[in-house]
Amino acid sequence: MSRPAVQSEMLIDDSRVRVTRFDFEPGAETGWHRHGMDYVITTLTECQMILEMPGGETNEVTIPAGTVYRREEGVEHNVINGGKAAMSFVETELK
Numbered sequence: 001m002s003r004p005a006v007q008s009e010m011l012i013d014d015s016r017v018r019v020t021r022f023d024f025e026p027g028a029e030t031g032w033h034r035h036g037m038d039y040v041i042t043t044l045t046e047c048q049m050i051l052e053m054p055g056g057e058t059n060e061v062t063i064p065a066g067t068v069y070r071r072e073e074g075v076e077h078n079v080i081n082g083g084k085a086a087m088s089f090v091e092t093e094l095k
Contacts, residue, residue: 003029003080011090018093024081034076037093043067044090048083 006028012019018037021044022030032052043063051059054076062083063069081087 003027006030006079006081016095018095020091020093021088022091023086023088024079025086026081026084029078029080032076032078035071035073035093037095038070038072039094040068040070040092042090042092044088045086046083047087047089048081048085049087050080050082052078052080 004025004027007023007025009021009023010018011021043065046065047061047063049061049063051061053059060082
């Protein structure tokens with residue numbers, strides 16, 4: 001199934017952090033990727049995410065606007081906007 005790609009904008013990329021804003025239309029996806037750094041996500045809108053995981057597992061989560069969470073290097077997944085509204089978050093990668 002072909003989905004539209006997420007739109008992203010690099011906000012900061014220096015020696016300490018990389019900060020990127022991601023904007024998803026309904027049904028848009030990041031594509032499969034593996035995180036090479038620890039990272040922090042700050043949701044700007046409510047995010048109704050579908051997370052495709054290695055091995056075929058799929059998780060559906062709703063994360064309220066303004067929520068912050070972190071993950072460690074090595075996470076591999078495809079993030080899809082599973083909602084009917086646009087969703088946005090900022091990812092801060094720790095170098």
